[in-house]
Amino acid sequence: MTVLIDRPQATGRLRVAWRAxxxxxxxxxxxxQIAALAVPFTVLPSSLWRLPAAFSEGIGFGERAYIVSLSVLSEVVAFTTIGLIARWGEVFPRWVPFLRGRQVPTKAAAISAALGALVLTVLWTACWIAEFAGVTLRGEPTPANFPTQVGGWVTATYYLCYLPLLLWGPLLAAVTCAYVRRRRNG
Known part of the structure; x- marks a missing residue:
């Protein structure tokens, strides 16, 4: 038995979901809008950089699951920034039980986004300061097998993939300010 898929209809649904x-x-x-859409792209390089490690030899199932989950969760959290410019950031989508169709409280969205921006800015700034000081966040020396200690292309790729994370917090803060201003005036 052959199942035929109506491509125009499937494409149309995908387009509608994407726009929503x-x-x-x-x-x-x-x-x-540009800042909000840029946030997931600031997180994407580091998420992609981690994935090959999840499938290297000598990694157990638990570590593999952690690495993949961390990458997916990072992207999901970064995507929530788009909610600050999209309709689903103002009105709960219909798939959210008990809240569907209700207005998202501006203070709840703004406070959680502002706290997220603060935490991300402090976290990634502290990570880079510690990295350039040659220590971990715990104050221990950076291990010799850490990508920044290996040198060459490994180090260059690591920096290229992780430096954009410094933008995540400030971009989120800027979009949060625009969200509050727009919702207050709207």
């Missing part, structure tokens, strides 16, 4: 998740609501400035 990404299209900005009225009043979103162009810079806020």
């Amino acid at each position: 998740a990404h299209d900005p609501v009225a009043g979103v400035t162009r810079w806020a």
Whole structure:
């Protein structure tokens, strides 16, 4: 038995879902839209950089699951920034039990986003300061097998993939300020 898929219909549904998740609501400035859409891309390189380690030899199932989960969770959390410019950041989607169709409280979204921006800015800044000082966040010397200690392409790739994380917190803070201003004026 052959199952035929109606490609135009499937493509149409995907396009509608994409727009529902990404299209900005009225009043979103162009810079806020660009900043919000940039956040997942600041996280993507580090998420992709971790994945090959999950499938290298000598890694147990638990570590493998942790690495993959960390990459996926990082992207999901980064994607929530888009909620600050999209309709689902103002009105709960219909798939959310008990809250569907209700307005998202501006203070709840703004406080959680502002705290996230603060934590991310402090965390990634502290990580880079510690890295350049040659220690871990615990104050121990950076291990010899850490990517920044290996040298060559490994170190260059690591920096290329992890430096964008320094932008995550400030971009989230800027989009949060735009969200609060827009919701207050709207």
